[in-house]
Amino acid sequence: MYTISFIVPSWHYWVNPLKHQPYWELYYATNLRKSYSANEVTVNLEDFRGTAKQSKDLLDAVKKVPERNLYLYWIFKSGDAMEVYSIAKILKEMYPNSKHVAGGTHVDMCTSECLEHFDAVVVGPGEISFRKVVDSLRSGGSLEKAYQQKYLEVPFKDTPYPQRDFLPIEKIVNKELFSQYGGPTGTLVYFSRGCIYHCAFCVYNNPNLLQVRGPEMMRAELAYLKENYKIEAVLLKDEVAIHPNSKISMMTFQALGEAGMLWRGQTTSRASYDQLKMAKESGCLELAVGVETVDDKVMEIIDKRWQSEKQIRDFMDNCKKVGIKIKICFIFGLPGESQDIAEKTIRFLEGTQPEFVSLSGFCPIPGSPMFKDPKRYGIKFIDKNWDKHAHLLYRFSNEEEVGLPFEYEKVTPWGPSFSREQISDNIRQVQRWLEARGMIY
Template structure:
């Protein structure tokens, strides 16, 4: 059986190959172990038309992975493939199928995987062989991620691009890779779909397994810079310390996402000594009212402490902010501007708020005193920069898809424009 796994085009990304499609690489490893012929097509940097011309038409199965923003394009591509190869089975999985399975068009896709795919895809393939494919598959969470084979990185040309702010490199190789040590998040931020995606559970790999994968990547691909793609790497302090001790011996450089209120100044010093050169905390706003609306369960002050502690330890900080959210008032941009003025950071990444399918705000917007005006996923790219028709980066249109009891759509868009200007004035705005 020939199976083609598809990482779809991402026309909204300026750097489409900065991260490898880890989820599909895990599926490829699992499928290869069952003697299937597997190809992985990483089409992130191609257009929709180019992608359809690239894909072989002789496969038995085509499997797409899609976020909610990607889903309309994946549906069009799947329809085109079905017209050219009517005997093939079209499958879809990933975040969108997991959090919004009711939106999957089963006249286009034969079946959808809800949740983790490594066990489900084996059952799907077996059912295809036996001509009994079901519309939806969902398996129990994988508790021990050490059960999984390592991602099949040999199937793609580039295992990763620049991972550090402003394309910094800390080694002569200039190469990097993405790696996962855990899945899931226990927190319930109102704008995020991670909790329904992972059913509120966090599963881990052993530190020894993570270190062994890093050793293999370093030896086979000459890579010594890594991005940990966990939602929150500092969630378990004891585990983080164990990981840092191992990384210190390996002499690699890395970045990760962290959350305020979980780590101490000594933790950041240990992280720096083990090669951490950048963290990305989800700060979102300098307005405490907004943090409360977003169910962040932390404070402006704890966010400030995290950034200052990391900076003093020598770690660069990429501040992640979101603008146009529920809970904003007309003075929110100024409060966030003042917050930026009170911290020492290296980069600020600003995104436009979008109510992600599966998130609490998407499911019950009235509880957050807002109304969703536009649910067209093709309008849901949240980036403030994009690639123009000539290939050059340009500012993306400022557009709110909500209104709130506090501010109408136009006032939210004014907030977004002002916040964009303030971020630009720092001279540290991420344009990637």
């Protein structure tokens, strides 16, 4: 019997890491489970969500992981990378014959660094690559250093949806995901992966195309969640939940509507009135939209010129007309911000009145255009300690240990910059304003 464990790190940057589910680990674990018979290969998940990072508890939990032939890791966010490296090191010391293979966006972006920490890496999607790894090891062959594949070669349309029985029910469903709506039983799904845009701060456009689930697979996953987990509401974690092509977005709405699911998700301000109306009819409660900044100059610098102020305001008006609540996502600390960015943002919020706001601190994510060419954006220094890479700051208190892992030149191509402390002050000021109005969750 060949044994495999997928490792899920602590997700230390979330206040409640159990609110979200390790979708990609479940997805690839399912893919492997379905590729072999139960007598040939077993797959399980070792889930460290909720264990404090670099703590004795985490170390104790890692030391209790049973021996396996192969440990797999999907590093979606760079903020997890250091912890995953250290878990792999401990397991390797405990079980010298084991093999360790990692994939995920961080691995795609920092391949050479990851090669120093794992026996092999998967670059691109993992459906076929992880199978090649397992086949090679089971047949006594040696590992290649990197298993590379293009996302275009592996459609997401009909691949099996993740089976959730790898984890206990309380780690799959909860009422917190929809607590602002009375707490229906919820979980998360992805009905697409990737994004077609090129915002200069982002790597979640990996792949840089939208791979959408087929309608039958959406229906099958929703039916499975309802039948086995009594799911009443789903969070669509897709980068763009409302596909720009209205025929495709309609398929998603139909699947959700037929299943009688409540849902929320994130999308772009390009969604039309008709799409928003259909979204509402299909059960949509809330849409998050990446406005990012109220400063036109910043919008241009971050390469999001396709999003005009008029477009944002039309999107918000249309959401209000159809009865969908709005969560605006802002980033503070982007290059070119005016000195009064905090006041300008508050004025915008007073004028447009969204229900919720998610305010992040800028994080130069490895692999993003801003990380690759910091000089162009006036960035003097980027901290390569990935543990400090987080974006949700000061939401529930004025204290944070991590975040803003960079510094600007005093004078940038756009004039005087903010110091790290000034950016923190701006974020704290607006977070407390939002908190006082119940606009954060």
